[in-house]
Amino acid sequence: MQEILTVAQMYEADRRTIESGVRGEILMENAGQAVSDEIVKRFSPRAVSVLCGPGNNGGDGFVIARLLRDQGWNVRVGLLGDVEKLAGDARIHAEKWSGIVERLSPAMLVGADLVVDCIFGAGLSRDIEGDLAVLVTAINECPAAVVAVDMPSGTDGTTGQIRGVAVDADFTVSFCRPKPGHYLLPGKDLCGQCIIRDIGISADIVGSLAPDIFINTPEIWESYIPWPANSGHKYQRGHVLAVGGTHATGAVRLAARAARRAGAGLLTVLAEPAALSLYAQDAPGVMVAPMAKFEELMQDPRHNAVLIGPGAGVGDETRKRVIHALHAARACVLDADALTSFADDPSTLFFAVQGATVMTPHEGEFARLFDNLAGDKLSRARAAAKRSGSVVILKGTDSIVAAPDGRAVINDVFAPWLATAGSGDVLAGLVTGLLAQGMPAFEAAAMAVWLHAQAGQAFGPGLIAEDIPDALPGLLARLWQRKAHGVVM
Ligand SMILES: NC(=O)C1=CN([C@@H]2O[C@H](COP(=O)(O)OP(=O)(O)OC[C@H]3O[C@@H](n4cnc5c(N)ncnc54)[C@H](OP(=O)(O)O)[C@@H]3O)[C@@H](O)[C@H]2O)[C@@H](O)CC1
Ligand SMILES: Nc1ncnc2c1ncn2[C@@H]1O[C@H](COP(=O)(O)OP(=O)(O)O)[C@@H](O)[C@H]1O
Ligand SMILES: [K+]
Numbered sequence: 001m002q003e004i005l006t007v008a009q010m011y012e013a014d015r016r017t018i019e020s021g022v023r024g025e026i027l028m029e030n031a032g033q034a035v036s037d038e039i040v041k042r043f044s045p046r047a048v049s050v051l052c053g054p055g056n057n058g059g060d061g062f063v064i065a066r067l068l069r070d071q072g073w074n075v076r077v078g079l080l081g082d083v084e085k086l087a088g089d090a091r092i093h094a095e096k097w098s099g100i101v102e103r104l105s106p107a108m109l110v111g112a113d114l115v116v117d118c119i120f121g122a123g124l125s126r127d128i129e130g131d132l133a134v135l136v137t138a139i140n141e142c143p144a145a146v147v148a149v150d151m152p153s154g155t156d157g158t159t160g161q162i163r164g165v166a167v168d169a170d171f172t173v174s175f176c177r178p179k180p181g182h183y184l185l186p187g188k189d190l191c192g193q194c195i196i197r198d199i200g201i202s203a204d205i206v207g208s209l210a211p212d213i214f215i216n217t218p219e220i221w222e223s224y225i226p227w228p229a230n231s232g233h234k235y236q237r238g239h240v241l242a243v244g245g246t247h248a249t250g251a252v253r254l255a256a257r258a259a260r261r262a263g264a265g266l267l268t269v270l271a272e273p274a275a276l277s278l279y280a281q282d283a284p285g286v287m288v289a290p291m292a293k294f295e296e297l298m299q300d301p302r303h304n305a306v307l308i309g310p311g312a313g314v315g316d317e318t319r320k321r322v323i324h325a326l327h328a329a330r331a332c333v334l335d336a337d338a339l340t341s342f343a344d345d346p347s348t349l350f351f352a353v354q355g356a357t358v359m360t361p362h363e364g365e366f367a368r369l370f371d372n373l374a375g376d377k378l379s380r381a382r383a384a385a386k387r388s389g390s391v392v393i394l395k396g397t398d399s400i401v402a403a404p405d406g407r408a409v410i411n412d413v414f415a416p417w418l419a420t421a422g423s424g425d426v427l428a429g430l431v432t433g434l435l436a437q438g439m440p441a442f443e444a445a446a447m448a449v450w451l452h453a454q455a456g457q458a459f460g461p462g463l464i465a466e467d468i469p470d471a472l473p474g475l476l477a478r479l480w481q482r483k484a485h486g487v488v489m
Contacts (some may be wrong), residue, residue: 001219002464003211004410005159005177007122009336012209013176019200019202027199028056032063034197035149035173036071039064039114043145043173045073046113051104051139052094053119053153054081059090060149061118062097069099076112080119086221105131106138114145117167120440121150121157122179127164128154136165148172151181152190159376160184160398169193176201180213181380183410185398213378216401216409218479221447225479226263237265238436241303241330242429243294243321244271245311246277251336253282254422255310255429257469260285262433262448263476264305270294294321298328304437309335309360310425322349329355331435334390335428336365343368350388357390357440358431362424366394382408391441393431395424399449403442411449415456422465427452429469 005013018024039048050065052058058079069075079086079101083094094101102108109115117134117139128136136154139146146169151157154166160181172191174182175198181187182194214220228237240259244252249271256267256279268287280288289297297303306325310386312318318341325332332355339361342349345370361369366380370387373380381400385392385408394400399411425449432445455471456463 002215002217003177003206004180004183004213005206005209005211005214006213007179009209009211010122010157010176010179013201016205018209020205022200024089025092025202025412028059028093029063030151030199031060031175032067032093032168034175034199035116035147036059036064036067038171038173038195038197039068039116039147040071043114043135045071047074047076047111048114048116048271049076049078049108049112049144050116051108051119051135052077052079054085055123055152056088056090056118057118057121057123057153058086060121061094061116062090062093064116064118065099066093066097075099075368076102076108078102078108080104083133095149097128104135106135109138109142109144112142112144114147117146117148117153117169119153119167121153124151124154124156124163128166129164133165136167140168145170148191150174150178151187155181155187155190157181159234159379161376162186162189162190166190171195173357175199177206177211177374178215180410182378183215183398183412185396186378199417200340212406213408213410215412216446216450218450218482221443222479222483224439224443225447226434226439226485227483228263229482234265237402238305238438239266239268239303240264240307240432240436241297242267242269242295242307242432243291243312244269244275245313246272246275247313248311249275249278250422251277251310251425252307254425254465254469255307255432256286257283258426258429258472259307259433259436261469261472262430262451264433268297268303270297295324298324303330305331305333305432307333307335307428307432308336309333312337314340314451323352324355326352326357331356331432331441333360333432333435334360334427335360335424339365339369346370349391353389358393358435358441358445359388359390360393360395360424360428360431362395378408378410382406391445393427393445393449395427399453401442401446401449407442409446410452413450413453413457415453417460417463418452420463420465423452423456423468426465
């Protein structure tokens with residue numbers, strides 16, 4: 001599992017490592033070595049300016065400068081403040097640098113082919129302002145390639161937010177484990193390629209911090225995938241009830257296809273008489289029933305998963321069905337209109353949550369339901385999961401899946417092609433299809449986000465929502481191969 005550590009956890013890992021007998025000076029040497037290795041891998045010797053701040057991020061810079069100069073590079077070093085004011089490991093390494101230390105200013109960029117940003121890392125504590133802001137803007141405007149150490153200066157490691165201004169790096173080398181800010185926007189974009197290097201902090205020490213944020217990889221959920229048994233039949237793969245709207249019928253048709261592709265054994269769309277034939281004619285494998293039968297069908301325990309929201313319409317009818325499904329303790333996926341219908345009274349919705357429930361808001365829907373939650377995306381998603389008692393998928397490029405018990409994953413797959421109408425409906429269907437087969441809510445939500453992102457990335461330009469369900473068999477086959485034969489993805 002690829003753990004993500006908050007900045008506070010990273011400092012604690014550092015502290016415990018030093019307490020266990022590894023000197024901080026060595027960790028800093030290892031950090032500088034890791035960055036200089038990554039630089040040398042990518043560039044031939046050239047004019048490099050290493051820009052150092054007043055803390056340990058700057059200390060890393062002095063190590064990088066020394067190691068590059070030892071390999072024949074033409075290195076300039078600039079420092080914010082005086083060497084005499086540096087403390088601890090940064091001071092030790094600054095004193096090992098025998099070259100000139102210039103004042104940190106945009107003049108450092110003149111003639112540089114490569115800039116190493118060691119101004120601020122994890123210790124960024126306020127907005128970058130004044131002359132420093134001018135310097136950061138100059139870094140972003142100069143033609144040199146930019147390597148950020150730990151974090152692009154100005155990007156908050158925990159939130160990914162810009163504090164004033166931030167360096168826009170070509171690549172970022174960080175240490176031990178990534179921080180949320182490496183994956184949350186805009187941090188993710190500012191990092192460029194993100195490389196995480198070991199610097200001597202053990203896996204045991206990382207484990208002792210009980211990390212509960214992870215990158216969304218198959219290791220998180222693959223052991224929960226409900227693969228059908230050889231002796232299985234369709235009723236063991238769950239029966240989805242999908243509440244279809246009368247007007248925007250495409251939404252549930254997309255969701256239904258995704259739920260079936262995800263493996264749901266049966267799926268029935270409920271709709272008003274005016275729309276019933278549209279759903280019936282859409283795909284031969286879909287069953288339909290009149291909406292008037294909703295409550296009756298809900299009495300049959302075989303109808304074990306319910307999708308409400310895409311194209312459902314905002315209002316009383318949708319509210320009633322949501323509450324009914326939640327009270328019946330069915331696995332529920334609530335999306336779009338099912339969420340917006342509770343904008344005026346979210347606590348009634350949260351109070352009704354009992355069984356496996358997944359809410360899939362985009363930022364707009366999220367704001368309607370959780371209007372007083374502020375802060376970064378990860379914290380808001382986690383707080384929303386706690387408050388609602390449901391698994392929350394807060395969608396976007398950096399989709400978060402958060403569980404009420406505190407676990408969270410962040411999507412790390414770039415797939416901008418997914419920003420297309422109907423793509424969220426497909427995601428909701430995918431989650432429902434997995435829940436119907438008995439997959440636990442957090443794992444089902446995380447797997448659905450992964451499949452969705454992988455499908456988007458694999459299909460690439462030209463993707464429309466209809467393509468996503470049809471990309472699933474290939475991805476599922478890869479997961480199956482991985483289980484059956486240990487094939488690496
Ligand atoms: N385990 C690991 O990962 C390891 C990490 N290591 C490295 O250590 C780095 C963390 O070092 P760090 O704690 O010294 O913090 P750092 O980022 O240098 O900044 C603090 C300084 O900046 C100042 N300052 C802050 N914001 C400011 C602003 N807006 N405008 C102006 N000033 C501002 C702040 O001032 P203060 O708030 O105290 O007034 C303080 O002086 C980490 O990123 C990694 O590179 C490795 O060496 C080894 C192992
Ligand atoms: N730039 C992007 N990169 C990756 N995924 C994206 C991007 N923009 C949107 N998505 C994904 O596409 C889906 C869009 O959902 P939503 O906004 O509900 O659309 P719709 O209502 O049209 O179906 C979400 O799963 C979201 O995570
Ligand atoms: K930095």
